[in-house]
Amino acid sequence: MKEQLETLVGQMVERGILLEEAVVEFEKKFIKRALERANGNQSRAAKFLGIHRNTLSRKVGEYKITPIAHRRAK
Numbered sequence: 001m002k003e004q005l006e007t008l009v010g011q012m013v014e015r016g017i018l019l020e021e022a023v024v025e026f027e028k029k030f031i032k033r034a035l036e037r038a039n040g041n042q043s044r045a046a047k048f049l050g051i052h053r054n055t056l057s058r059k060v061g062e063y064k065i066t067p068i069a070h071r072r073a074k
Contacts (some may be wrong), residue, residue: 028063031056040068 012022031049038044046056060067 024063027059028065031059031063032065035060035065035068 031045034045034048035042037048042056042060043053046053049056059065
């Protein structure tokens with residue numbers, strides 16, 4: 001995985017992508033994936049991410065991430 005990250009970072013630098021833009025995109029995707037894993041439960045997603053639930057809630061609003069509907073296990 002480290003090699004893939006190195007390759008991706010190299011490509012981003014070559015294309016002139018700014019650090020702030022890269023960080024925002026990474027954070028949005030990381031949050032979306034954690035929310036999917038937690039079936040939309042922000043408290044559980046925040047634990048996966050290692051951040052406070054209020055911080056996650058603020059970032060979800062800031063990045064306009066669409067909430068994922070809770071799914072019940074069958």
